[in-house]
Amino acid sequence: MASIKSKDSKTLARCIRCKHSTLMQWFENPVVAECKTLHERFVAECDRQCKFFEPSGNDQPDITHYDHYEDNDNF
Numbered sequence: 347m348a349s350i351k352s353k354d355s356k357t358l359a360r361c362i363r364c365k366h367s368t369l370m371q372w373f374e375n376p377v378v379a380e381c382k383t384l385h386e387r388f389v390a391e392c393d394r395q396c397k398f399f400e401p402s403g404n405d406q407p408d409i410t411h412y413d414h415y416e417d418n419d420n421f
Contacts, residue, residue, distance in 0.1 A: 356395035361388050365402040369409040377409055 361367045361379030368380045369390055379390035383398045 356397045357399045358393055359396055359399035360391055360393060361396075362390035362407060363402055364396070364398075365400045366398060367402070367407075369407055370412065371409050372412045372415060 361381065362369060362377060364379070364381075366382045367390065368382065369377055370380065371377045377390040378387050380387050381398075388394060
């Protein structure tokens with residue numbers, strides 16, 4: 347018997363594949379995803395459970411690369 351997902355169920359996903367993510371990378375560090383829904387930052391390529399995940403459909407997502415840190419980054 348197949349299970350039915352409730353609206354509150356969470357999906358195992360990666361932020362790098364989610365349409366709600368803004369992706370950025372400093373130097374050679376891991377890619378960071380800023381979630382537009384949760385207003386938090388996560389390591390983009392880590393598996394995580396998220397009920398807001400929606401596939402971006404983009405196999406080569408845009409990643410903004412930075413070559414310096416700014417004082418106004420809000421972590």
